[in-house]
Every structure is written in C-alpha cells, then in structure tokens.
Amino acid sequence: MRIAVIGAGALGGLFATLLEGAGHDVTVTARGAALSAIRADGIRLTGGFGDSHAHPRALERLTETPELALVCTKAQDAERAITDNAELLNGCPVIVVQNGLDGVRTAERILPNSDCFGLLVIVAANYTEPGHVTVTTVAPSYLGRGTGAVDGTTLRWQAILGPALHTRSLDNFVGAQWTKLVVNMLNALPAITGLSVQDVVGSAPLRRVLTASMRETVQSAVKRGVRFGSLQKLSNRRLRLFSHLPLWAGQVLPLRMRARMGGVPNLGSTLQSLNRGQRTEIDYLNGAVVREAALAGLPAPINALLTALVHEVEASGTHLTPAQVLARFAAL
Known part of the structure; x- marks a missing residue:
C-alpha cells in the first residue's frame, strides 16, 4: 500500500520505518536537516522495536495522492502541514497521530472529503538526531474516531496497520x-x-x-x-x-x-x-x-x-x- 507519513520526527520516523518493514511503499515529508538526513541515509530505528534501517522516499511536500496518510507532526504544526498537502490529501483516508484534543477536528475541517481518524500513541520515542529514532518504552497504539463504538472502517484500517504498528481499535476515541x-x-x-x-x-x-x-x-x-x-x-x-x-x-x-x-x-x-x-x-x-x-x-x-x-x-x-x-x- 502507498502510505504517506507527514512529519518525520520521533513518531513519524518510527511509523515510517515499521511500515516499510511490513512491505508498504512509504513516502515521508520533512524539512531542513531531517529531510537531508533521510535522503542521504534513510531512517535508523533502535531500541524497543529492535534495530532497523528504512529508506523511504523523502519529500518536502507530497507529489502524488497516497492510499493512506498519517499526520505525525507536532500539534502546533498540523494545520500548516495538512494545508500544504491538502490538494493531494483531500479525499484520501487520514490518520492523525497527535497529542491534544484538536488534531482530528483540524484534519476534518481542512479535508472535508477525507475519512479522518485518530491514533493515540503510548510508545515513548526519542528523536536522537535527524534520521535516528530510539524507542525507550514499547506499547500498542489505539485507533478510533468519535465517541461511539468502533465502526467497520476503523476495524479495516486496524487490520491493515495492526501488524506493523501494533495497533488496536478503540471505542469512545474522544474520551480516550x-x-x-x-x-x-x-x-x-x-x-x-x-x-x-x-x-x-x-x-x-x-x-x-x-x-x-x-x-x-x-x-x-x-x-x-x-x-x-x-x-x-x-x-x-x-x-x-x-x-x-x-x-x-x-x-x-x-x-x-x-x-x-x-x-x-x-x-x-x-x-x-x-x-x-x-x-x-x-x-x-x-x-x-x-x-x-x-x-x-x-x-x-x-x-x-x-x-x-x-x-x-x-x-x-x-x-x-x-x-x-x-x-x-x-x-x-
């Protein structure tokens, strides 16, 4: 599957590496030193999920529409990152990987034609340096949306991502x-x-x-x-x-x-x-x-x-x- 990871910090780098290792075609967006480092030597992952080395395609902005996008920027950068790629993301399923309460709502507002979900991540990962992520605490991640029970579409994405990202589906996502x-x-x-x-x-x-x-x-x-x-x-x-x-x-x-x-x-x-x-x-x-x-x-x-x-x-x-x-x- 063609998957875009928007933002290649600690969690973006982690997920890009795990997804590529599971056989997906991964593109990451990054800026500055991170973009240069990933283009030169990929992403190195160490720690709790083992040692691996991925070489995803690295771009400043997307150039084609993926089959799935994960927004892994910090909360304060989400609106800009989604807006920068909105022309290609609008209509694409989007999973927002962020702290705080506003990430999914922000994606839904900017991408009205997209199916939007949230992913809660308990993994502790350190962005050691550009292109290098160290996992210090291993834990599952939780996928969902809204305040009700898990729906069929959420279960579908959980089944696709689960083996790579150790993902579980979650009722009452907003409460979580x-x-x-x-x-x-x-x-x-x-x-x-x-x-x-x-x-x-x-x-x-x-x-x-x-x-x-x-x-x-x-x-x-x-x-x-x-x-x-x-x-x-x-x-x-x-x-x-x-x-x-x-x-x-x-x-x-x-x-x-x-x-x-x-x-x-x-x-x-x-x-x-x-x-x-x-x-x-x-x-x-x-x-x-x-x-x-x-x-x-x-x-x-x-x-x-x-x-x-x-x-x-x-x-x-x-x-x-x-x-x-x-x-x-x-x-x-």
Missing part, C-alpha cells in the same frame, strides 16, 4: 483523547526543569505539582461532560475517583505511570522539542486544559502556570531549578 491528555501532563515539568519524567515523579514536591495538574485536567473534563475512554489501565471510573482524592493520595497515579516506563530516561516530547530548539506543543497540552476549564467555568491555575513556565524556558533557553519552580507555585 482526554485520558491521554491526563497522561500528557507528564510533559511540562521535565521541559521546565530539564529532568527526565522519572526524576520529576521521583521528587515528592514536583510530583505534588504534577498530581495537581492531572487533577485539574480530570475535573475540567468531568465538568465538560466527558466520559473518559479506557487507556493505559485508566478508566472513566478510576479517573473520576482520582479527581476527588486529596493530593497526597492522588500521587499514586503518576507513581504508577513511572513504574511502567522502566529505567531508561524518558525525556517527554516537550523537552525533546526544547532540546532541538523548536517550539513546543504546550498550548495543546496544559494550555488545552486551561481553555477547556474556562469553558466549564473552572479555574486551572496549575496548568496556566505550567504553560507560562514552559514558554519562559522557550524564550530564555534556560531551564529552571526545582527550587525555582516550587517557589513560583508557592505564590499560588
């Missing part, structure tokens, strides 16, 4: 996006401090802040009438219970997440973006919580400050110490 957003609260503090996710969770004071950001996320979703989808052993019932726990008890949630990561340092996608000198997707993670909370008539001061601190680090290029971070939160 919210569940993944809770998980993605792990990203902000590593970006601010430069510490790994494991080290952040291992610090009791930082873990308290992290737990508070997760609780705000869940409380905002509940107020917005969201029914959480089941993902990573998190369910609607468990997350609603978590939203009522005191912070000292709620910290079991990030501690369990850390236990599933293993010992290889997980930097989180937001810190990886900062390390590459790129804009982060924080406005689509913690920033999304702030917007959704406002729509629900709730404050979200923890997530608002986390968003602001990531932007400060983006602007200054300097991480904050844990003590500096905690001093800022003490002012709340």
Whole structure:
C-alpha cells in the first residue's frame, strides 16, 4: 500500500520505518536537516522495536495522492502541514497521530472529503538526531474516531496497520483523547526543569505539582461532560475517583505511570522539542486544559502556570531549578 507519513520526527520516523518493514511503499515529508538526513541515509530505528534501517522516499511536500496518510507532526504544526498537502490529501483516508484534543477536528475541517481518524500513541520515542529514532518504552497504539463504538472502517484500517504498528481499535476515541491528555501532563515539568519524567515523579514536591495538574485536567473534563475512554489501565471510573482524592493520595497515579516506563530516561516530547530548539506543543497540552476549564467555568491555575513556565524556558533557553519552580507555585 502507498502510505504517506507527514512529519518525520520521533513518531513519524518510527511509523515510517515499521511500515516499510511490513512491505508498504512509504513516502515521508520533512524539512531542513531531517529531510537531508533521510535522503542521504534513510531512517535508523533502535531500541524497543529492535534495530532497523528504512529508506523511504523523502519529500518536502507530497507529489502524488497516497492510499493512506498519517499526520505525525507536532500539534502546533498540523494545520500548516495538512494545508500544504491538502490538494493531494483531500479525499484520501487520514490518520492523525497527535497529542491534544484538536488534531482530528483540524484534519476534518481542512479535508472535508477525507475519512479522518485518530491514533493515540503510548510508545515513548526519542528523536536522537535527524534520521535516528530510539524507542525507550514499547506499547500498542489505539485507533478510533468519535465517541461511539468502533465502526467497520476503523476495524479495516486496524487490520491493515495492526501488524506493523501494533495497533488496536478503540471505542469512545474522544474520551480516550482526554485520558491521554491526563497522561500528557507528564510533559511540562521535565521541559521546565530539564529532568527526565522519572526524576520529576521521583521528587515528592514536583510530583505534588504534577498530581495537581492531572487533577485539574480530570475535573475540567468531568465538568465538560466527558466520559473518559479506557487507556493505559485508566478508566472513566478510576479517573473520576482520582479527581476527588486529596493530593497526597492522588500521587499514586503518576507513581504508577513511572513504574511502567522502566529505567531508561524518558525525556517527554516537550523537552525533546526544547532540546532541538523548536517550539513546543504546550498550548495543546496544559494550555488545552486551561481553555477547556474556562469553558466549564473552572479555574486551572496549575496548568496556566505550567504553560507560562514552559514558554519562559522557550524564550530564555534556560531551564529552571526545582527550587525555582516550587517557589513560583508557592505564590499560588
């Protein structure tokens, strides 16, 4: 099958390599150093899925319509990337591989003739350098759309992609996006401090802040009438219970997440973006919580400050110490 992968960062590089290894004809779009590196030496994959070396066709923009497209850019780059390729993608099935809540809706708006789906990815992958991806945590990915039961078209694509991408189909995909957003609260503090996710969770004071950001996320979703989808052993019932726990008890949630990561340092996608000198997707993670909370008539001061601190680090290029971070939160 002719498959286009839009964006060749950590997840785009991972999926392009796995798809080519499964026998698909893969084209990737990339820019700058990534485009040059892939054209010169392909994509090297190491870590949890084994070592492999793919040589997909690499372009700045698509030149022909694929049979399937995966949009693997960061959330803040999705609209531009889809628009740049819209003439060839409109009418093609599209799977959006992104954090946050807006990716599928963005694709549906720009590509009204396309069947659009979302893919939730739990795999932890580091974009080591252009053309090189290292997988630190292996996990399945989850395909779906809407708030209802899985439909026949979703099952068809799951059957095609499943062997290569370890894909499962998922009911209540929108609710699962919210569940993944809770998980993605792990990203902000590593970006601010430069510490790994494991080290952040291992610090009791930082873990308290992290737990508070997760609780705000869940409380905002509940107020917005969201029914959480089941993902990573998190369910609607468990997350609603978590939203009522005191912070000292709620910290079991990030501690369990850390236990599933293993010992290889997980930097989180937001810190990886900062390390590459790129804009982060924080406005689509913690920033999304702030917007959704406002729509629900709730404050979200923890997530608002986390968003602001990531932007400060983006602007200054300097991480904050844990003590500096905690001093800022003490002012709340």
